[in-house]
Amino acid sequence: MEQQDKIMPRRFRGGLKLLPNKIQSTLTPIRHVPIPDKLVVPLSQHIGREAMPLVKAGDKVCKGQPIGAADGEVSAPVHAPTSGIVESIGMHPVPHPGGLSALCVVLRSDGKDRAIDTGLACLDYLSLSPGEIQGRIQQAGITGLGGAVYPTAAKMSKAEDRGIKALIVNAAECEPIISCDDMLMREHADDLITGIQIMLHAMSAPRALIGIERDKKRAITALEKALARIGDERIVLRKIYSIYPAGGERQLVQVLTGQEVPHDGFPQDIGYLSQNVGTALAIKHALIDGQPLISRITTVAGKGVHLPGNLEVRLGTPIADLVAACGGYHDGAEALVMGGPMMGFSLTDDRLPVVKGTNCIAVAGPSELEQTDFVMPCIRCGKCAQVCPVSLQPEELYWQIKGGDLDKAAKLSVDACIECGCCDYVCPSHIPLAQYFRYAKSELSARDRQQQKSQLAKHRFEDRAGRIRIEEDARQARLTARKKRLAEGSQQERERQISASVQRAQAKTDATVEPDQDLGE
């Protein structure tokens, strides 16, 4: 394939060339973090509705046993990461940008790590229908592992209806420091390809494009070898330039296909579905090895830890254990971030558990941050607009949002912002631009919801008012008709009517004496 040696054109504008800083964490193979005595497993580790607890305090559970059931389609079940006893179910702080608490199952490990047969495995997955595979993916609690944690089966079923031209496998991993996907590809290339094959079958997709940054040389070699071994013509490796945020879903679709995803839609709408390599591996684990999603590979890096690296870790393990497995903190450790330095959010406590979306724990050292800086006024230098990968004018948006004009911000398409933080990074005035846009987006969507709600209430009110009016009109019509009849009719007629009604009333009184006959009236 001559195409394989070519590098895809850059295609999206803006972006940044950032120092990858990935070498430190890729020097050693993936290590295993010992299973802790106590695991805190949140029931909401995905986008969508929280899972419903299936266990209660005191229950014995086995590794891989469901402990939370999906609540609806956009939700995912949660499984016991190891065997042990459920200590309690309650609210605990979870990794969340707002520092919220959520319902968690606290599990005390019995140290035996006994697994149950989950019934997920099916060596001949081709004998299953795409729908059945999606069902098993859902049962295995698999969500997008690139960080967005959208339930995978829900994404697939939505996409399948529309017909998929190609599966986009996101192996770009463009954020600095993070290397979990890189290491995964180096060490599990064959399994990854199997996972991709299962996904192709599950979505009846004709081909898969793996988008990978060209400087991940060892991962590329590993994938090329695996592809040569397996020999699946449907799967193509596409090298892309290392420009942050080339791994953003919309940017990757643009680089690999030349098409833009409509602003109010998803890649599925133009015939593409993107999945992260971690997700593909989790699907292989579920359908071939029968293991639900109970562990993941997480990068621990930054100048704040002694031995950065990649760790295979059970979900629910405290972050402190990961840091300990990496030789502990340096003296100057200043900040703890989940996710990469560009888009991750800071954590205030290292006792929080690892969840499905924990692709990276960054521990910033003293020289890596300089955030307390004084914010200067915008000097309109336009650097933000130069680097914006979606061609926004961040400086203009900033003025509007700061001035409280969210309508104008909406008109200037603030919804297209992917919160990549490029504008923030280049701003010489150190204005927290991405934070302004996050605020505007959440305000606008809250307002939209509010508007929908009041629209609904208004419709209900109008419907009810309409019904009342129709009834009232009908009543008035009956009344006038009767008056007219009365006025027209003669005295005699009137008397006849009166006697008739008296007779009716008499009949009614008689009827009440014999209740059985009266039901028809």
Added chain:
Amino acid sequence: MKFESQFAPHITPSGSVRRMMQRVLKALVPAAMAHVYFFGPGLIFNIVIAGGVALAAEAAMLRLRGLPLRPYLLDFSALVTAVLIAFTLPPLTPWWVTATGVTFAIVIAKHLYGGLGQNPFNPAMTAYVVLLVSFPVYMTSWLPPLNVDIGIAHPDFGDSLFYLFTGRLPAGQMMDTITAASPLDVTRNQLAQAMNYSEIKNGPLFGNFAGKGWEWIGIYSALGGMWLLYKGVIRWQIPTFMLLGLFVTAAVMYLLNPGAYVPSGFHLFAGAALFGAFFIATDPVTAPISPLGQKIYGACIGILVYVIRTWGGFPDGVAFAVLFMNMTTPLIDHYTRPRVYGHD
């Protein structure tokens, strides 16, 4: 272990306003050296006076507005304004003319409009225009370049300094006897007297491309500007299109009637064209932001410079052209927004 909470991105920003302004100052060094080489130490005095007044005015305004002094004084933006103004002043300018201009720039053109980042008009050019219309004699009394022998004695270091603060020249010298019209002025007047450019350029004030001395200040400005481009402080669109606008307009006019107009090469190297292209028109606060907007803005400035030089009332047109285009910046910004990803 507990940690502080903070917003993404968790990475040290790539630059600062201070570093940008410092780089602008550094980039002005070659042009300043050329200026001193050709016109004596006057520029240095002017920079010192302008810089001092600018910092004092900035501090006073910050105090009045209740803003912290340190971060704003150390952003070097007031100093950049001061140095740019100093470049527009003749070497022999009384201190109070300089001080008036700088105070006007900082107090009125900058802070009364909201301070850093808010001024619609380029403060240095506003000051220059205010001084030009208020003190036309001082502002147009240029010394001839040092290495031109037209029988004019150059004031030495001490004499210059003495004049700056007292307004008096050494005995026996008059302002009229030591100053000369600038090459742009000469060209303009002689063209009006029906001389053509090939005759004019034989005059003592003319060098290889344009006015003696001036052409080199222009070339060194361009060198400093290239360095700013390389460092990403300014972008290529405005300087390129401003020079293109000037060059193409001049070329068209010259081709139409070589007798009545000067060749485009002269326009490029004369007066403040190169200096303005890299240091004045590129002022981020007052220029449009989108690449297309910057091209339109630059080209219009170039055309206007030619129009004002050729048919306007002043010998050079950079300041007026820039100020005029400053007015159009919001309009240009409005109509040149790029299409947003995923939107039609």
